[in-house]
Amino acid sequence: MHELRTPHGRIRLETDGVLTPLGSAGEPAAAGSGLAADLVAAVLSGAPDGLECSPGELRIVRTPLPAAVAATDESAVAVDMTNLSVVVGGDKIVKLVRSWGGANRSARLLTRLAEAGVEAVPGYFGSLDWHHPTRGQGTLALVSAVVPDAADGWSWAVDDVVSWFQGGEAPRWPAELGRLTAEVHTVLLEAGAAAPPAAAQVRKRASDVLDQALSVTDGDPGLRLTRRASALKDILDAIPETAAPAFDLHGDLHVGQILRAGGNYWLLDFDGDPQLSAAERDLPDTAARDVAHLAASFDMVASVAAKRIQASEPQALRRLYGWSRDATGEMVASYREAAREAGVPDLLDEAMLPGLIAEQLLRELIYAHRFLPRWGYAADGAITHRFPPDQTSQHKEPAWTPPALPRT
Template identity: 50%
Template sequence: MNSLLSGERVDVDGRSMTVDAGLRIVADGRRPAAGDGVARSLARLVDDTVAPDAPERAITVDQTNTSVIVDERLIVKLVGRWAAADRAGALLERLAEARSDDVDRLVGRIEWRHPSLGSATLAVVTEYLPGAEDGWTWAVDDVVAALDGGPEPDWPALLGGRVARIHDVLGADARPSGDGAGAARSARASDALRGAMLVAHGDVGARLRNRRASLDRDIRLLERAAPGLEFPIHGDLHVGQVLRSPTATGTRYTVIDFDGDPQLAASERERADAAARDVAHLLVSLDLVAAVAQKQMRRVDPRAFAWADRARAAFLDAYRTSLRRGELLDEALLPGFEAEQLVAELHYADRFLPRWAYAPDAAITHRHPSTNEHPEEPWTPPPFEPTSS
């Protein structure tokens, strides 16, 4: 069920919602927040069973948008900037039409028809999954437990099947990428590598410089690969985008957040891309889980990357087996996309979370041979803190 609001200003729960000069969505001049009634009123537009006094609770990890749990059963994602949720809303609708159980169930979206800005998604309402944790918590805990003698996690294969089913739906109208795709992909990845060289310092920088040749070799493969097919992929796929929640019959894994790569400009996020990019991003995140697990264990443990090797193989095997549209995946693109994502993680750390650099540093050090041109220390995990990164 969808809803449409119209006008330069729209009234929501007695508050005047407008778009300011910076294209930010504000209510009475302020960013909406849990408890002000805006999320509840928007939820009622697509679900008339929501009570007028239903409780609201904030999700504090969402910094870009305002995400609020309403009535302990719905999540209202109210966009922070005009048109920021158009992509996610459209992709979730396609998956809902296909009756996908691999993503959080779409309850509805609210569209705003503005006289000068056109139409855009104001809010997306999805199901709330009680007890859900993201993969930077549950995946790391599972790996640490396995290395301490617990069972081998079976979820890499489960995720492979889920990602394949999502790609089958979103790739139904896949089109050829075009003759210039290889050069464009290689140039983008090369730019990311050069940028990482500028922001990586100290031991991280030394290990990166010693592995630049190996990373560059993988990146150059992107230009030699066939253009292949492209479609609207997830764009920011990693284990942190997978929620694990308890159900009456077991455990559910749900892929969330189809907003695209937050490090790209909005116009870039909207572009179609190859399925291999999503697959490569997820594979890289398994290596990052291995790095975080070693931090949590407070020691270097080669068994963590041995687990990552098995997890990557299980994910890929299940993905290949489950993908009905086998033409969507070109595995020749994987090494280059993985190399790009590894250095992109260093960019992310430099811009937003400096303490995160240890994780891509570990994966780069493990996956790529060193030229030993620069003195370097072996990678070791930083002191453990009770966080997931």
């Protein structure tokens, strides 16, 4: 059997590449089993003492971040849907990877950012890697610092937009997120640039996403999407050639990946787009891909805010989705200025953004269909209010309204 063993548990490598964390009695590992604390202690020490694997060998990749005190108390993190994340000692969080190779790029990019001293990413201590004789290297666990009292953007961003809608100040964070993204991108670019993907390749990928979204979206959302298929196709077909450099991106950049605490922001989770294969996630791409993904999430924030306040009148919805367009403009302008200050004024090709935003919103529909059906309303609302319907249809389209709030 291929597995890693620790004093309080083990990680079993299945034949299909699935990594299964187990407690000492063979039960599924969870906070409190001790496995997470064993892995954190190994990474902090810089050596896999007390751990064994068969076959192959274990190695620790340690960053310059000063060592923290190892602890044994563990608490659960409920928001990680893909991996098992556990807080250890109250101030460190370990991500136990559930698929071979699933966090290799994340470990590589986090190490690069830590070595560059980027403050927009939570402190990163390092990783535990298994060097397997037939599978090669696979990151098993990543250890980072906990950001105290932090919330992710699906909470704080929506709160701010709801407050603005009800008479408060307009959120200032779109510009801050643009600068943060540019800061991370310029460091990742320093590791090396590649030629950008050909426009024909980018358009083909986007066209395939439109076809897939049309095939899986039914009911009223499907009717609304079908009426916008022509406009979407025109936008996707217009994605231009670009001379902007390609490099390692975040790959899954949206407000939910951004923590806020005390007025500061931190970017999380460099695993890449979960809808792509590990090989596809690791391909370099241009900055416009990340920026478009972030912009699309502003539209999704508008949808969630509409649900929160139960906005259904056309004027209210126009105001909410108008905010997301303005927020995107502020974010892009801030990114542009930060890139210019960093000496890379041509890092972002803004002409690519309309098509890539459209593709990302379509991907959100597909993601909801595959993994989280209750999330589909957000992408449906964003697409409905961003793209014009076909005016030649003789049938009145069903209006988009947010789903009702759950009863308390």
